[in-house]
Amino acid sequence: MSSPLAQYLIVSAALFSIGLAGALIRRNAVLVLIGIELMLNAANLNFIAFWRYGKNPQALAGIMFVIFSIAVAAAEAAVGLALIIAIYRHYKTTQVDKIDRMRG
Amino acid sequence: MHWSFYIVAGLTIGSAIAAMSLRNIVHCALLLTVTFAGLALLYLQLNAQFVALAQMLIYIGAVAILIVFAILLTRSSETTGDSPLSLAGVVSGVLIALAAFVTLARAVASSALIRQASPAPVPASVRQIGQELMKNYVLPLEIVALLLTAALIGAAVIALQERRRSE
Amino acid sequence: MAKILWLIPILPLVAAAVTSLLRREQRRAAAGLAIGSMLLSFALSCASFASVLHEGKAAFNFDWLQFGDSSLKLGWVLDPLSASMVTMVTLVGLLIFIYSIGYMAHDENFTRFFCFLSLFAAAMLGLVIANSLLLLFICWELVGLASYLLIGFWYHKPSASAAAKKAFIVTRIGDVGFFIGLLWLYSQSGTLLFYDGGNGALETGGLSKLATTTTLAGMTVATAISLLIFCGAVGKSGQVPLHVWLPDAMEGPTPVSALIHAATMVAAGVFLVARVYPLLDLDPSGLLGRSTALIVVTWVGSITAIFAALIAVGQNDIKRILAYSTVSQLGFMMAGVGMGGPAVGMFHLMTHAFFKALLFLGAGSLIHGCHEEQDIARMGGLRKFMPITFATYAVGMMALSGVPLLFSGFWSKDEILHSASNWEPSRGPFMLLALGALLTAFYMTRQVCYVFFGKYRGEGTYFQPEGSVATHGVTPREPHESPPVMTWPLIVLAVGSVLIGFLGTPLWPWFQSFIEGHEVRLVHGLSLHVLAVMGLSTALVAIGITTGWWLYGRQPIESAQQPDALDLWNPAFFGAIRRRFLVDEFYDGTVVRLVSFLSRAADWLDRFVWGGLVSLIAWLVLGLSWIDRLIDEFIINLGFNKGSESFRESARYLSRFQNGRVQRYLRVLGLALTMLAFFFLWGCRT
Numbered sequence: 001m002s003s004p005l006a007q008y009l010i011v012s013a014a015l016f017s018i019g020l021a022g023a024l025i026r027r028n029a030v031l032v033l034i035g036i037e038l039m040l041n042a043a044n045l046n047f048i049a050f051w052r053y054g055k056n057p058q059a060l061a062g063i064m065f066v067i068f069s070i071a072v073a074a075a076e077a078a079v080g081l082a083l084i085i086a087i088y089r090h091y092k093t094t095q096v097d098k099i100d101r102m103r104g
Numbered sequence: 105m106h107w108s109f110y111i112v113a114g115l116t117i118g119s120a121i122a123a124m125s126l127r128n129i130v131h132c133a134l135l136l137t138v139t140f141a142g143l144a145l146l147y148l149q150l151n152a153q154f155v156a157l158a159q160m161l162i163y164i165g166a167v168a169i170l171i172v173f174a175i176l177l178t179r180s181s182e183t184t185g186d187s188p189l190s191l192a193g194v195v196s197g198v199l200i201a202l203a204a205f206v207t208l209a210r211a212v213a214s215s216a217l218i219r220q221a222s223p224a225p226v227p228a229s230v231r232q233i234g235q236e237l238m239k240n241y242v243l244p245l246e247i248v249a250l251l252l253t254a255a256l257i258g259a260a261v262i263a264l265q266e267r268r269r270s271e
Numbered sequence: 272m273a274k275i276l277w278l279i280p281i282l283p284l285v286a287a288a289v290t291s292l293l294r295r296e297q298r299r300a301a302a303g304l305a306i307g308s309m310l311l312s313f314a315l316s317c318a319s320f321a322s323v324l325h326e327g328k329a330a331f332n333f334d335w336l337q338f339g340d341s342s343l344k345l346g347w348v349l350d351p352l353s354a355s356m357v358t359m360v361t362l363v364g365l366l367i368f369i370y371s372i373g374y375m376a377h378d379e380n381f382t383r384f385f386c387f388l389s390l391f392a393a394a395m396l397g398l399v400i401a402n403s404l405l406l407l408f409i410c411w412e413l414v415g416l417a418s419y420l421l422i423g424f425w426y427h428k429p430s431a432s433a434a435a436k437k438a439f440i441v442t443r444i445g446d447v448g449f450f451i452g453l454l455w456l457y458s459q460s461g462t463l464l465f466y467d468g469g470n471g472a473l474e475t476g477g478l479s480k481l482a483t484t485t486t487l488a489g490m491t492v493a494t495a496i497s498l499l500i501f502c503g504a505v506g507k508s509g510q511v512p513l514h515v516w517l518p519d520a521m522e523g524p525t526p527v528s529a530l531i532h533a534a535t536m537v538a539a540g541v542f543l544v545a546r547v548y549p550l551l552d553l554d555p556s557g558l559l560g561r562s563t564a565l566i567v568v569t570w571v572g573s574i575t576a577i578f579a580a581l582i583a584v585g586q587n588d589i590k591r592i593l594a595y596s597t598v599s600q601l602g603f604m605m606a607g608v609g610m611g612g613p614a615v616g617m618f619h620l621m622t623h624a625f626f627k628a629l630l631f632l633g634a635g636s637l638i639h640g641c642h643e644e645q646d647i648a649r650m651g652g653l654r655k656f657m658p659i660t661f662a663t664y665a666v667g668m669m670a671l672s673g674v675p676l677l678f679s680g681f682w683s684k685d686e687i688l689h690s691a692s693n694w695e696p697s698r699g700p701f702m703l704l705a706l707g708a709l710l711t712a713f714y715m716t717r718q719v720c721y722v723f724f725g726k727y728r729g730e731g732t733y734f735q736p737e738g739s740v741a742t743h744g745v746t747p748r749e750p751h752e753s754p755p756v757m758t759w760p761l762i763v764l765a766v767g768s769v770l771i772g773f774l775g776t777p778l779w780p781w782f783q784s785f786i787e788g789h790e791v792r793l794v795h796g797l798s799l800h801v802l803a804v805m806g807l808s809t810a811l812v813a814i815g816i817t818t819g820w821w822l823y824g825r826q827p828i829e830s831a832q833q834p835d836a837l838d839l840w841n842p843a844f845f846g847a848i849r850r851r852f853l854v855d856e857f858y859d860g861t862v863v864r865l866v867s868f869l870s871r872a873a874d875w876l877d878r879f880v881w882g883g884l885v886s887l888i889a890w891l892v893l894g895l896s897w898i899d900r901l902i903d904e905f906i907i908n909l910g911f912n913k914g915s916e917s918f919r920e921s922a923r924y925l926s927r928f929q930n931g932r933v934q935r936y937l938r939v940l941g942l943a944l945t946m947l948a949f950f951f952l953w954g955c956r957t
Contacts, residue, residue, distance in 0.1 A: 004109075006218040008150070011113045013208035015120055015139075021201035022124030024938050025194055030129060030175050032934070034136050037167065038120055041143055044155075052150045054217070057226040060236050064244075066155050067233075070162050071248050075255035077167045081174040082259035088178040100931025200938055203945045211952055 008049035015042035029084045029094045033077065040073045109149060116142030129175050137168045151225045154233055274331050276347045276400050279315050279357055280410075282308040284393035290386035301382040305389045306368050312396065313361035316354070323354040330402050330466040341461075346402035348466050351785050352617065356399040356542060359621055362767075363534045363628050364392050366760040370632050371526040373756035374639060384424060384524070391417035395535050399542065404453050404463040407543070411449070411503065414536050415442050421531060422523040434519035441516040445506020452499025456550075459492055465546070473549040493553040497564035500547055501571075508540025508601045511575045515855055517598055521590040525635030528590060533597050533627035538620050541604040544568060545613035561696055565609045572605025573700040573707075578852070580710035584717070584837065585848035589634050589647050592718050596671065597627060599707060603687055606700055611690025614783035618686055618775045621782070622679035625771055626670035629764035633664040636753040636761065637722060647721040651827075654723040656750045661723050663761040668719050670768040672712035672816065675809045679772025684708060686775065686783075689804045705811060712815025717823050725827030 019038030026032060044066045051062025088094050116139055123135040140163040147156035212218065237245055286308035290301045322329075332346030347353075368388060375381050394413035401407040415438075423435030457463050465473045504510070509517040520532050531537070544551065551564040576599050583595035600623050608616030638645055640657050654661045670678040673685070688708070691701040727750065752758070775782040822836040838845040847853075928935075 003218045004222060006212055007109070007113075008146070009212045009218075010209060011117065011146070013205055013212065014117050016208065017201045017205035018117070018120045018124055020204055020941055021198055024197035024200060024934055024941065026124065027934075028129060030171060030178065031124070031132060033174075034132060034171065035124060037136070037163075037171075038123070038139065041140070041163070044159075045143060045146060048147055048150050048152045048155060051152070052225065053222050057223070057228075060228055060232060063152055063155055063228055063233060064236060064241050066152075067158060067237075068241075068244055068248055070155075070158055071252065074162050074167055075252050077170060078259045079255050079262070081170055082262040084174055085177050086262045093180065094178045096933050099933070103929055103931025197938065200941045200945065204941060207945050207948050207952075211948070214952075 003053075005049060005053035008053075009046065012042045012045040012049065015039075015045065027095050027097055029087070029096050030081070032096060033080050033084070036080075037073065037077060040069065044069055106149075109146075112142055112145045112149070116146065130172070133168065133171050133175055136171065137164055140164045140168065152228060154228065154230055275315070276319060276331070276349055279312045279319070279361070279400065280393045280396035282312050282315075282393075283389045283396065287386050287389035287393060290382060290389060293382050293386075295379065295382050298381045301385040302368075302372050305385040305392075306365065306372075308389060309361055309365040309368055309392060312392075313358070313365055316358040316361045319349055320354045320358050323349055323351055328466070330464075332402060332464055332467060343405065344403060344462070344464050344467070345406045346464060346467075347400040347406075348402035349400070350466075352542075352545060352613065353400050355617070355621065355782075355786070357396060359624055360392070360395055360399060360535050363624050363764075364388075364395075364530060366763055367526050367530045367534075367628060367632065370529075370635070370757050370760040371524075373754050374526055374635055375524065378524075380424070384421075387417055387420045387424070388526075388530070391421065391531060391536070395539070398539055402465050402467075404456065404465070404547075407546070408446075408449065408453055411507070411539065411543075412446070414539060415439060415446070415507070418442075418520070418531050418536055421527040422520045424523055424527065428522070431522040434516075434522040438516040438520050441513050442506040445503045445513055448499045448502025449504075449506075452496045452502070455492070455499065456496050459496070473547065491553075493550060494563045497547070497551040497553075497562075498567060500550075501544065501564065501568060504540035504543050504605070505571065506540075507543075508537050508605065509575075509598045510540070510571050510602060510605060511578050512854070514575065514579065514598050515858060518591050518594040518851070521588070521594050525590070525631060525638060528594070529628045529631035529635065532594065533631050534624035537597060537601055538604075538624065541601065541608060541616055541620050544605065544608050545617050548608070548613045561694075566696055567609075569606050569609030569694070569700050572602045572607070572609055573703040575599065575602030576606060576707040577602075577703045577710070580707045580714070581848050582851045584710060584714045585835075585845055585851075587648055587849075588645050589637065589650070589718065589722065590631070590645060592647075592714060593627070593630055593634060596630075596711065596714070599711065600627070600671075603684065603704060603707065606704060607687035607690065610694045610700065611686065612787065614786040615686045615690050617786055618782050619683035621774075622670070622683040622768070622771055625764055626667045626678075626680060626768040629663060629667040629761060629768055630671065632757070632761055632764065633660055633667060636660045636757055637664075637750075639753055639757070640750040642750070647718060649728050650722045650750075651725040652723070652727040653750055656727070657752045659752060659758045660761065663758075663765040664723070665719065666765040666768060668715045670772075672715050673708060673808060673812050674816075675805070675812070677769060677772075679768050679770075681808070681812075682772040682776050685805055685808050688808055689801060692800070692804055705807070708808060709811045709815045712812045713819045716816045716819025720819065720823035724824055 016039050019035045019042060021035075022038065023032050023035030026035065047062045047066050047069070051057055051060075054062075084094060087099065091099060093099070119135045119138040119142060123132045123139055126132050126135065140159060144156045144159040144164075147153075147159060283305070286304040290304055293301055328348070328350040330346055330348040330350075332344050334342045335345045336343040368385075371384065371388065375384050378384065391414065394410045394417055398407055398410035398414060401410060419435045419439045422438055423432045425431045426435075453463065467474070506513045517532060517537065521528055523531075551568065552562050579595045579598035579602060583592050583599060586592045586595060600619070604616045604619050604623070607619055636657065637650065637653060637660060640653070640660070641650055644650060666678070670680040673681040675681045688701065688704060691704050692698075694700060835845065850856075
């Protein structure tokens, strides 16, 4: 347990769980998005940790992945927040509880 | 492990927890920024300098600002911004997250990878990263460019249309 | 000639068939067809008569129905009996057909009448030429059918249709015995043909066994079969006790009464007895060497003769007097066959056909002339109004009474009395028949005095038959003579009644020899016995006529309401005979009552027992279908419905999971993912 890789992985797991908990518990749509960002970041940390302590660090695979991940996350955050703003304009609320038009 | 790791890790996790549990949304957003910063420090410790920089530029410089803007644009009369959830909901959410953490932790603990010796750090210069991008990862690069363009246009369209329709 | 004998009945049958298709207005066609066919049949009958005179007996048989090895044969026979009958039937029939043109001229169902008449003629002729008892029986029944149709011709009249039914049913009772006898004969002798080259039922081949085997009550089979066949003759010829239908049959039109119930159909019974005479005469074990069957025939005939003659004295309806007279004369004929053999009976049948037809047609002329009046109390003095009818009627009356020497009735009745006087078993029939002859003269004289002498007591029209159109618009009250189409047949028949008698005088018994098949010779000199009988019958006739004249003719009867002379003399006796000895009432109280009770019982059974059973089954089926519906509605449908309902409920319950809130989906996703990861990492490890 005391290997550095394990510690980094534990941290990443913790961040992931915290992000998940927040996404599940908080009602505000923006806060849900924040949780999702946290989860993504935890995954990035995981990648970098494995790059540093794993096999074949010369290929720079981990770093590449994370670069792209960051790019995509940014795009996704932009679009998501635009959607939240659009929904806010329509329904006058950001509470995810209140938006249940898709109920079955 | 160096004592700096524990401090940074603790900071990151603590601010993450706080970001997820504070009532004031703006405080949540700001603490998220702190979390991003802590992550950047961790990347530095992991010898991924470019990534740390990218993290700080993109996440703290753009995403966090975006989030703050979104919060400000969607504020209603309630400043707290969050109606209280029932206890059952909180507990069940926490339990699910806990389950996820336990699973991950157990996976880590029982894997063989962690028992191996840590190799020496490998330099990852900007030059190398650039070369990699242009040689092996050129296709993903172009696609990501396309994606970013689409995201830009899409976000603009979504935000713009609503305004036009409401007029 | 025997081969084409079948044409004789077929021609009238074809005429009947064609007439049935004609319309009501085509009267001339109907009458023409009927008379034309009868004319042709008469010509063929004369030819066959000549053939028999020259060549003798001939028969023609053919297979009719085949079963396995054996077959039912039919055929026709040409012998003296059938030749003479067929000639008589066609001649008398022809004259009556011509008469009917005039009589039924006012009736609107003229065509139907001639159709039925032709049918009757065909059936009667078929009966006469039949060589098979089966064919005879078939034609027997057809004749009965024609009689039913013709008696009930004016079927709108309830009494007419009732009389038709009565005739049919009463003759049917006799026919049951006839049919049983027929079947028994077939089983015993193996054939129903009369003459079949030695093997026929009336020839030695067929008869041999019948004489020896005995059956119940010690009778031989021959006697039993003969008595059964005689039952049919009793019904058809109106012998006591089955005589009740004949007087009621007078409801039919007068030509029908003349043809069927005087000359031909009722004679069929006598003809049958004459035809199967070899069978009746087979067994000599009866009294004093005579066969039992013939003894029975004789007594039945004699009793009938006297019974009917008594009743005839007390009747007032002109046709009923003649009807009872017919019954009485049929009794004479039967007794004649029983005692003297077929020739004696057949001779009287021949003469009777002529003068009884004449009398009936004359009665028809009287009825027509008096505007449908039938009660002799309301006629009278018609001598002045209807001279031709009077003359011919007088001839008929004298023939029937047996006025000596000139009239045929004398010769034929004399033959019967002669054989009765020689009959060994008993003198009873002779006494009865003598008394009957006396009564015959008496009631005929009574009738003639009432109708033709004295003052006319009529009042006008009484009964208008259905469908007749009144034509006498000018002088409705006075009686008038009938048109020539009706009087000429009367004249011809009158001539016949006189002439035919000369065929069978004791001096020259041509007819008897002809029938019995032996040589004809002139008898030189008559025995004392014969002359004595002739004298006795003359005396009887004289007494009868004188008594009648004394009671009814001396003082002309003044009014219709005047009571009968006999009534004054002995009211009880006169009342009994006027009410026909209450035979009908007796039958009504016993047989008819029993039958109606049985039919009511059967109706009850049918309605409540069988009907109830059917209803029960119907209700059962209804109940089953009701249960089926219940099952269908409540078990199957309900089960299905409830199943679908619960399905839908559960689905609705499940769909509540999808509440549209994103966080719930996220939770589920998180949980599922965790569990999946757990499972993959540590679950598969064994």
